[in-house]
Structure formats: structure tokens, C-alpha cells
Amino acid sequence: MHVTSDAALLFSQERADQAMLCDCAPFSPYPKKIFLGGKGLFAYHATMMISDNEFEQFRELVEAHFDLKTISPEQEVSLRNSDGTALKLSIRQEFNGWVIEMITNSKALLDGLDASFKMPPPPWTAFPKMEPIEAVMSKQGSLEYWWNWFWSPFWDHADSETRKSYLRDHKASEEWAECLIEHPTSAD
Secondary structure, three states: OOOOHHHHHHOOHHHHHHHOOOOOOOOOOOOEEEEOHHHOOOOEEEEEEEOHHHHHHHHHHHHHHOOOOOOOOOOEEEEEOOOOOEEEEEEEEEOOEEEEEEEEOOHHHHHHHHHHOOOOOOHHHHOOOOOHHHHHOOOOHHHHHHHHHHHHHHHOOOOHHHHHHHHHHOOOOHHHHHHHHHOOOOOO
16 A cells, blocks of 8 residues: 555644554554554554455444445545544455555554454465465565565464464464474564
């Protein structure tokens, strides 16, 4: 998602004061969030990946915080509420799921993301033809993007029990489980 002049209007200092958002907010590592104060935007850039089954839940969360009648796939939209909260949202289908990129100064929306979307789909879903050993090799292109923005923020901060539970719940093959357990932090 590119930072544009409309983003500057949506996320100015005045709007940040109204939304009461700062770069010190304690958020979960996934979905990944980056404070944009250094770019003059008093908002966070958040990126996450959801499955088809989670799209309705995401739509309801956004609609609970912003006056948007409908959210549809492959959509880009900018919204501002009367209380100063704003959202610049981009949705696209990629990696066998939905990639959500947003810039927002809504702490309530970011807290809702943390509460509702705790983990990305597994690498064997995003890249069905990928062999487990490729997870520990140097990554480039779309695999590097996916790994750095979706997988690593979750996996690198998950404790041992969460990792085991994730692998079991997502029906990891023995090869995938072994590879991810033996090389827990394999982001490049």
C-alpha cells in the first residue's frame, strides 16, 4: 500500500490527537503493525492474511468501527469517521487467501484485529507446491514478502505450546512440523 496525499489528509497530527493513537500502543506481533509517524502519518500500517472462512468476520469487524455498508474482495477504500478515526484499506486475493493491507489510526480496530486474527494460514496453504526444506533456505520475491509480513511475526513470537498446537490444528505433515520446529526463526 502506497502512502499518498489522501493518507496525509486522513492521518494528520490533528486527527491523531482526536483518535488518541501513539507509537507506544502495545499491540500483538501479528497482524504486523508499523507506526508511520516517521512519514508524518499518525497511524499504523497493518498487514495480515486471512482465509476465505475469515472474510466475513473481518468485514463485520471493520463495519463495527467504520460507516461502510459493505466490504468486498479486491477493494480499495478510504474512510473517515466524525471522531477523527480513519481507515485506508486494500484487499486482494493472493497466497490462496486474502491479503489485507490498511493504514488506520483506530486503536479500537487494531485491538479488534489482535483479538480476532491471531495467526496466518500455514505456509503449505499459501504455497502448496513448496517443499518444507525451502522454508529454511534463502527467500526471494513473493515467498520473502509472505514470510516476513505474515509468517514470521506470528511464528517468531509464538511459544512452544502455541507452535505445537498450530501444527496439529493445521494438520502439518511430519516433514513440515519437523522443519518448522527445528528451524523456528527462519526469516531472512
